[in-house]
Amino acid sequence: MKKKKDPIPDIKTLNRILRPESVAVIGASNRKDTLGNLIFRSIIRNGYKGKVYPVSATSGTVMSVKAVKSIIDIDGTIDLAIIVVPATSVLKVARECGKKDVKGLVVISDGFKELGPEGAEMEIALRETAINYGMRILGPNCMGFINTDPDISLNASFCMALPDRGRMAFFSQSGALCVSLLKYSKNFNAGFSSILSAGNRSDIGPSDLLRYWENDDSTKVILLYLESFDNPEEFYRVAKRVSLKKPILALKGGITEAGAKAAFSHTGAMATDRAITDALFHRAGILRVESVQELFHSAMLLSGQPVPKGKRIAIITNGGGPGTIAADEAEAQGLNIEPFSKGLVERLNKKTLRPINIHNPLDLTAGTPDTEFVACARILIESPENDAVILIYVPPAGEGVSHIEAVIERLEPEAKKRGKSIIASFVGDTGLKGKRVNNDTFVPYFPFPEDAIKALANAVRYSDMISREQGVIPEFKNIDTEAGKRLINPFTVDTSNKPQWIPSDILNSLFTCYGILCAETLFANSPEETARATHKIGTPVAIKLVSSTITHKSEVGGVILDVKTEEDAIIAFNAIRGNLEKKCLSVEMRGVIVQRMITHGIELFMGVKNDKSAGHVIMFGAGGIYTELINDTVTRLLPLTDIDAEEMIGETRVKRMLTGYRGMPLMDINAIKELLLRISQMVKDIPEIIEMDINPVKVLPEGKGCLVLDARMLVE
């Protein structure tokens, strides 16, 4: 493999980094608080099972271990080199590693791409060197990694502590977040299989790790912190596959490396980014979370408890307030707090000694004896009426927790047998870690019920996701791909030109090739032609500006609707011309189109965009002036399956208007679905599309189809 880059390197090469038999720390130091000192100490202190060698240009020994000046001087093979020297020396050192036949580099040193063009050049050189010698790189500018496997026990990072061994794996674009989550995890009975910070990701990125963890039996749940997507297509393809085997949860940080400030001075960009990320995660089967704590809490739950079979939850508590808050949050998160059946109420009633109101959430009140709480919890866990049980307990005098904990331990096998999650919250108590039952199972405790519910809701989302139908990309027979391509070709071959808008007549023809219906339209370039076109189409008509530069026609007074006579058509043409003259835009007017007025139906919007990070995405939502206003747009990656199209429609608010809203007729939802899929096919055939807006497209009552009223397309 040397001297040649494998396009997708064998994932086993990562073993040389994550499971090395020998490690050299290049830049190891005796000077306290330097990274070179911290890392060498981390490895020694945390009981690495292999051999570690300090390499130091200045010290003969590091932490009482004999050091060498160069890795070359080490007697024996080295699997992994951890590099902590200044950026300017990294390349030289990396070459020495190559010569020593090292298989993996962890480059902690910063001062590369993150600092600008000069650093980026150094990073490229580093990468080339590594490829030449067949070395994989983690970093540069990273925290390193930790592998808790007792056979390895390697903390190759500047985070001194080793996390507890557990079944969460964490990949982070921020080393600081690795340190933070590791620290936070110590409050819980949940640990990690491995933690990696990949810094600038010159080589190893999230896709590699997903593939590594896919078949890593010690990993049950994957956590990601991402700020950007390097190779989205590969990423979501791999993630899609892996996510069906184990849950992947991700927190997306908003700043792009390129433009930290820009991202925050421009809300619009943020919003778009949000929709695109949602689309990407949706396609990849990744569960998006909104905070660091939600990331950890949700993964913790999934690493210790089974994936719930449904969203029916039962809440049992000795405190009304926390029970109410849990129920509020459950409803907000889309979980179901279903009323107890009569039989269940009777069974519970037999166990409650004092008179209380029995309903879900079950509030046994502050005076409840532990025995009663436990008996009722058991009944709920054994009941087939729920998929998960949440125990919320407020120890009246800071005592009594141990009884409840003992019970949780006894009840857990019952829950497991039924494939149910059980979760506990000892409200306000951050000192309890969760009840470990065996190697694979523990009952997580959450200091607050809101956190417990959020985590459970994510587990339910995962359950929904893996049971979701995958759908198919249908093939439409009446599509003339070749004719369509021929129409667009002239605008894409001339690469010297900037992106070009497709004239509306050609766009109409293109739509025809794809079996997409447009409202009947004629072009006119004078008042007289406009009148003739109006006569031909039949009144009423809409008259709209044609221009290759002005794309928001209504904003310049370029749209006149509901023109009822040929005389009015002439007036309309002149009015549009006049409006442009007033704005000194006359030269931009190529003419007008005269279009049949479609007065009934509902206006919808469909859009396509070639996003720099996610590729082609499609948007769907309410149309006309409401598109931006009501912010009711669903975004998905292209191509779409039939299920995707159906889901997109279902996720909008405008859906209600299509399904017999307030006495309105049922609209042709199948036609909308088909239109989305036809557009999907078109974009697949013509990847040169940068941007397309179909707005409005009118959906007509059931069986009557959809009609495009206005569209624009930009290609390059």
Place this chain on the structure above:
Amino acid sequence: MKKKKDPIPDIKTLNRILRPESVAVIGASNRKDTLGNLIFRSIIRNGYKGKVYPVSATSGTVMSVKAVKSIIDIDGTIDLAIIVVPATSVLKVARECGKKDVKGLVVISDGFKELGPEGAEMEIALRETAINYGMRILGPNCMGFINTDPDISLNASFCMALPDRGRMAFFSQSGALCVSLLKYSKNFNAGFSSILSAGNRSDIGPSDLLRYWENDDSTKVILLYLESFDNPEEFYRVAKRVSLKKPILALKGGITEAGAKAAFSHTGAMATDRAITDALFHRAGILRVESVQELFHSAMLLSGQPVPKGKRIAIITNGGGPGTIAADEAEAQGLNIEPFSKGLVERLNKKTLRPINIHNPLDLTAGTPDTEFVACARILIESPENDAVILIYVPPAGEGVSHIEAVIERLEPEAKKRGKSIIASFVGDTGLKGKRVNNDTFVPYFPFPEDAIKALANAVRYSDMISREQGVIPEFKNIDTEAGKRLINPFTVDTSNKPQWIPSDILNSLFTCYGILCAETLFANSPEETARATHKIGTPVAIKLVSSTITHKSEVGGVILDVKTEEDAIIAFNAIRGNLEKKCLSVEMRGVIVQRMITHGIELFMGVKNDKSAGHVIMFGAGGIYTELINDTVTRLLPLTDIDAEEMIGETRVKRMLTGYRGMPLMDINAIKELLLRISQMVKDIPEIIEMDINPVKVLPEGKGCLVLDARMLVE
């Protein structure tokens, strides 16, 4: 005061409960884990500065203290009695307290209103007894209270621990939440002045406590957990006044005492409740929070740091990820992360030893020495370019925190001098409590930056709130109140009838009395009359069903728009009649109205509702079929001030359509404002209005006013 109830009891009477010189625990017990034991122990253990007497029917001594059988037997005066006997004995005991001239009762015992009618009766009797003897009651069914004042040091609750002394005061409708927050607070350097759980609130409720804390110097911030509003009008009047002096933060639990299950089986009810609560809190100047942690965190910040002067924040961090996440959250919360000025960048540049990108958030990266972090933090705190500084620090090796803490302590006076908040997050670290600087000031630490930002955003909301103009309720000259009342009188005097819908012709006249313009309308009851009315008004017209039972006209095919000829008007009348016949609703048709078609303008919605818990509220948002669909409605309590009306318009999304959206003309926003205020006046004059929908009302371009197209009103 004996034997007579003071309508608003002197707030000083609460001192007899919160600051008693002597306390009797009635139901004190030696039996471990009983509430009677816990409470007596709490008082003794936590060093109450007054005298406490155990009263026990069965034990001669309680915890080595001689007990008496009845409070009557105590030799000396008793200010406060804490009652822990079974519900059935409470009344008898309370009477004895009255005879003993006790001034306050804390009734811990449950088994009252919360269990149904029988318990409710007992509760009323208890209340009457207390009024007869001039006693105030906290409870029944409550946890009791805690006063941390070192002169009192009274823990009269079954929560064993005493919280740290601090400047937060907490009133909760859930005792469990008191226990939980108290426990959680121990993780922080923030304490409470007093904590009360009021249980069933038979006497003392949140309004009393607000009035008590209003002038309590040891209370700086007020926390509320509420599930229902007992007397909303008094509550918001008091809260309004108090909130201008000290921040009030509230978490609202969703379940009403009456219908726990109903609230959760009916999403609609929840949603409405949410809007009404928002309106109530807005009027009361209360900051609504969304979780228990947000409640505590935000109050903690406000109890230790000044109210920020604005929303410009600077973030300094040694970890890129946490900085990014903080910036994301800040943007989501509406805070401004403003770019550093050139001068500021230069000043920071001089302090950073290694090359880094200097922008806000300022990421000094993991390798930054403490001295550099500190120097940069100082520059940010001294800069006039921000209103708050957030320090986010990830100790690279779990060390170094003490340096940063020392610096925080030194920098705090600088920040205070400038009226700035400083906040720190040692990410993932739940073990650090926050830096106390002096009695009044501490710098709070948050385990995660998201929490820090949320708390700060609430502090900024408070700052905005107190600086908000109060506005005035304008008086309109051209309103004929008397004529209006005369019109509605016939529908409200006959109380034997159910609520009645006001016929549209009378409603039109009422609007005229209030200077509210309606589209020109004529009533017709036959095809011929319809044609004549159409002729009179001039085409095009809208023809709409008149019925006193059918209020959603379009759903029964009762609305035909854009009728262009008299012949078409006849067809329209017959069509509406036909539609009703098909639905067997012919008898419900009283006729039609013929109305001038207003084809331009934007459709808006205004609604009024007499809410059982909040009184009259007004809703405003997008109109027509979009009202429900886009969920873009703002709700406020009536009456409105001019500022309220302005804010309501400003908070909707439809606002964008009114202010020159996509080439559309500016709409007459002043007319909308005036219409809202006229409606407000109308509801004030006619409080019998139960419900009113004005939908749609059309706003026309600037200077052209608003026109009501359709309305309905229910009175009783």
